[in-house]
Amino acid sequence: MSRSTTKPSLLHGLAAVSFSATAGAAAALILTACSPGSTAATDDPAPQSSPAPQGLLTEAAAEKIVDTFQSVNNRANAVRDAKLLGTVEAGQVYEQDSADYKLFKTWPTKEQKTYTQAFTYEDREYLIPPASSGANWFAVTSSPSDDPKGNRRSLAVFDKVGDTYKLVMALWTDMKSIPKIDTDRHGFISPVDPAKKVGTLAPNEISAVYEDFFETGGKTASHKLASTPTTKESVRIYKVRNDGDAGTWSTTRFFAADPAHPKVYALRLENGGVLALVPTAHTEEQILKPAYMGNFLITPSKREAVFGNTRRTVITNEYQGQAIVELPRTGKPLAHDLEYQLVDSR
Structure with a gap:
């Protein structure tokens, strides 16, 4: 994914909602106690509470995926290694970023220097669907470390390509005009x-x-x-x-x-x-x-x-x-x- 400073021509934004549910957590099973031989309440067992729904993946797993992408992306950008970038990136964003590597030599020196400097994705908000949705992708919004004033946010989608989650779409935005994303009471988005x-x-x-x-x-x-x-x-x-x-x-x-x-x-x-x-x-x-x-x-x-x-x-x-x-x-x-x-x- 390109740095925010190298692709500045995008508009408006997104108010993200952080993921807060703990995927896979199960509620305790509550049973009515009876003394040995007692028949009280044996015909009316206490109701069970439903287990909390699971997410496509946990927030910790999503963070690890983004951390890996961030590290590999920075290394690939430094030397314009499209093959290396392809291990963590695919889709439209890879079409654009691999072209960036080819066009790099036509850029002004200042822009080249900025592009090759490592940066990080700060203040992340994970947008994770429930496992029951059938979706194989999750999204994340973040601010780039090279934008200390926080004027821009990225909206990025990671989809499963084969057995690996890869960045497939990513755009920079200023988070002002798009309404809030809907989440359920467990913090999951609705694809x-x-x-x-x-x-x-x-x-x-x-x-x-x-x-x-x-x-x-x-x-x-x-x-x-x-x-x-x-x-x-x-x-x-x-x-x-x-x-x-x-x-x-x-x-x-x-x-x-x-x-x-x-x-x-x-x-x-x-x-x-x-x-x-x-x-x-x-x-x-x-x-x-x-x-x-x-x-x-x-x-x-x-x-x-x-x-x-x-x-x-x-x-x-x-x-x-x-x-x-x-x-x-x-x-x-x-x-x-x-x-x-x-x-x-x-």
Whole structure:
């Protein structure tokens, strides 16, 4: 997972609820005492109290998983070892972070130095589902040690990949606008089926809808998703796509793409809505205008050249992303946080 200082473009946040139940604790069995040979109350045994439900894992086990990730992540970041990182990371976040390693040489010296310094996840709040939910993932929010003022929080999901829990999605947020996550009396969260509609959309429908902001400026998406700073920024990118000198000799367009890892993670909010972590993806195509086709070639940018430095008539860039989206019971879903990374250029 990248440091908060290297991916600062995300918005708003989450009020987390700490996990407090002791998974696996069983209540004592209470029996009515009788003297030998007595028949009193033998036909009416005292009721048993139900054992407390178990969590997917204990808070101590979750903390160990996060500690291991933190240590390995820091070592991998220091030397940009994607294979090492892959032992503790997968999913969309790995698509982005392994691309970070490739793009590292194009970053300013100050940003490189910050990225390679070790950091820790402070003030953690674990969001653990009950074992009975069938979910194989848990979440955690935390503050990074390189943000002493506590302006940002991370929301991270660890899912079971094979036999190992790995970080699969992670976004930075400022914890101000998202309602509190719902927990039961044992402190467990309530995972939600991503295919189940919440109001007008299901969590697993968000990605395809959102990419319309890049493809058309939101002709369809603006009617289905609420206007937020995140959607406004996406529309701005669409509007300026052909500005500048490059727009005189080339045309740039965006196309929705399939996320590399399509799994959506959703959990219930205290107000009855749903919070979803959604994978997103699109391609960006820059193509020479017909009048320039026979005589010119496009030179890749410094970042694009990392993946392919051949001059060409068409440059196609692939972006893989993640988003935090709130789906209220009524009204349009709100995209609170969104992040893309260039992962290929051809």
